Amino acid sequence: MKENTRDKFIETASNLFGKKGYNATGLNEILAESGAPKGSLYYHFPKGKEQLALEALILAGNKITQSITSHIENIDNPIEAIIYNIENIADIIDKEHKTRDITISLIALETYLSSETLRKACEDLYQSLENIYADKLMKAGMSPEEAHEIGEVICAMMEGAITLSLTRQNGNPLRLIAKQIPNIVKI
Amino acid sequence: MKENTRDKFIETASNLFGKKGYNATGLNEILAESGAPKGSLYYHFPKGKEQLALEALILAGNKITQSITSHIENIDNPIEAIIYNIENIADIIDKEHKTRDITISLIALETYLSSETLRKACEDLYQSLENIYADKLMKAGMSPEEAHEIGEVICAMMEGAITLSLTRQNGNPLRLIAKQIPNIVKI
DNA sequence: GTCTATAAGCAGATAGAC
DNA sequence: GTCTATCTGCTTATAGAC
Numbered sequence: 001m002k003e004n005t006r007d008k009f010i011e012t013a014s015n016l017f018g019k020k021g022y023n024a025t026g027l028n029e030i031l032a033e034s035g036a037p038k039g040s041l042y043y044h045f046p047k048g049k050e051q052l053a054l055e056a057l058i059l060a061g062n063k064i065t066q067s068i069t070s071h072i073e074n075i076d077n078p079i080e081a082i083i084y085n086i087e088n089i090a091d092i093i094d095k096e097h098k099t100r101d102i103t104i105s106l107i108a109l110e111t112y113l114s115s116e117t118l119r120k121a122c123e124d125l126y127q128s129l130e131n132i133y134a135d136k137l138m139k140a141g142m143s144p145e146e147a148h149e150i151g152e153v154i155c156a157m158m159e160g161a162i163t164l165s166l167t168r169q170n171g172n173p174l175r176l177i178a179k180q181i182p183n184i185v186k187i
Numbered sequence: 188m189k190e191n192t193r194d195k196f197i198e199t200a201s202n203l204f205g206k207k208g209y210n211a212t213g214l215n216e217i218l219a220e221s222g223a224p225k226g227s228l229y230y231h232f233p234k235g236k237e238q239l240a241l242e243a244l245i246l247a248g249n250k251i252t253q254s255i256t257s258h259i260e261n262i263d264n265p266i267e268a269i270i271y272n273i274e275n276i277a278d279i280i281d282k283e284h285k286t287r288d289i290t291i292s293l294i295a296l297e298t299y300l301s302s303e304t305l306r307k308a309c310e311d312l313y314q315s316l317e318n319i320y321a322d323k324l325m326k327a328g329m330s331p332e333e334a335h336e337i338g339e340v341i342c343a344m345m346e347g348a349i350t351l352s353l354t355r356q357n358g359n360p361l362r363l364i365a366k367q368i369p370n371i372v373k374i
Numbered sequence: 375g376t377c378t379a380t381a382a383g384c385a386g387a388t389a390g391a392c
Numbered sequence: 393g394t395c396t397a398t399c400t401g402c403t404t405a406t407a408g409a410c
Contacts, residue, residue: 005393021297023210027386037395038387044393048387098300105347108354109293110208113285122354152351153363157340160292160347164339167295167309176340183370192375213403224377225405231375235405 006044008034014056018099022053022110022118053107054121061125063101068132078136079185082154086178089162090171097169103162129155140187150185193231195221201243205286209240209297209305240294241308248312250288255319265323266372269341273365276349277358284356290349316342327374337372 012034016025027049031038045051071088072081089102099106104122111118134151138144157177164173199221203212214236218225232238258275259268276289286293291309298305321338325331344364351360 020300021208021210023208024297024301026384028384039389039395039397040393042387049385105292105350106296108350109296110211112353112356113207114211119354119356126351126354149363149366152360153344153367156347156351156360156364157344158347159350160343160345163292163296163346163350164313164343166299167306167313169299169306173339173343176336177343179336180340180371184367214405215402226377226379226407227375229405236403 005034005036005040009036009041009044009052010055010059013052014059015100017053017056017107018060018101018104021106050115050117053111053115054117057104057107057118057121057125060101060104061121061128064104064125065128065132067101068129072132072136076140078133078140078187079182081136082133082181082185083178086158086161086174086181087171089158090165090174090178093162093165093169093171093174097166099162099166103159105159105163126155129158137185137187142187153184154181192221192223192227196223196228196231196239197242197246200239201246202287204240204243204294205247205288205291208293237302237304240298240302241304244291244294244305244308244312247288247291248308248315251291251312252315252319254288255316259319259323263327265320265327265374266369268323269320269372270365270368273345273348273361273368274358276345277352277361277365280349280352280356280358280361284353286349286353290346292346292350313342316345324372324374329374340371341368 009030013025013030016030016033027038027041030052031041034041041052042048045055068085071085072078075081075084092100092102104125107118108122108126111122130148130151132151133154134144134147137147137150142150157180158174161173161177165171196217200212200217203217203220214225214228217239218228221228228239229235232242255272258272259265262268262271279287279289291312294305295309295313298309317335317338319338320341321331321334324334324337329337344367345361348360348364352358
């Protein structure tokens, strides 16, 4: 288990960064929750907080893309599939009132001006989300060009509706955009 | 000019909080840019950073609502008006690559778990934005119930598309949602 | 109302023993 | 690879002179 300590750091950091944000999460907090000392963290991540955040972001991104994929893969009709995915997130926010591997908007907005590394990682992840929706639409016969445009629109709608839902402490904004999916996806 | 120093604090804080976020902006930075000493800040804002942020958020909210209102008030057709407003923001992001009184999503996501005061202020501001769009739609004959639903959808789409545009460093995500406004606003 | 000085604590990062 | 101790600088906040 050579990578066990390292993985524990990444998982703890991913949870804390995702919940509280990059700037509000101190290294000491990550250390305390990981149960490891500071020297160990800088051995595994010589470039410090930014490097740890990059790996944490990649882990969170994998969980988000996997969650979306698993929700839409068993429903052939892309409209029904995407609505099902949105309503699932709305239910989570109703229950938990916080994010756990749901959105990276907080990290994106915190870092787009201060860290080119993290900004680029967020940009890449948004592209991955767009591609998931685009692939689903293309499988239903939509042209690649239109599918990518609509995929990006869905990605934007979801990020904004998640932000509103978290602020309002309920999933209703997400349910309202779900109602609009049939108006946007013309297959 | 009794309130001059106080107003200067609020304006400086609003700019810095809006650009870098709540947690990344130190009081010392606000002090340096305001050109006033620390004691003066705590005289005007006895409750410290959170109180200053609340007033800064209200100022930013007023500027945002005023900007949207001024962009849509001279165009009768709500679809054209809203598209015009979105494309205006897209142009700003193309030029400046950052936010100045465009969105409060960063503050909302940073504070919804840590400050009930600031969370509520963000919730209220989102409600104001929704109302602006709803009013415009009702004037074009839409029912109040539907107008508020569509207003909230537009608000969510815009916040998400702004986040994507800032991350991608260009306004194209905003332009893609502008193309979808006619599919969502049925008048 | 304005300003200086400073407190008390936490931030990210490093050096070096083991 | 792991851990302790520590450095420097910044954070929010306060006390008290003017």
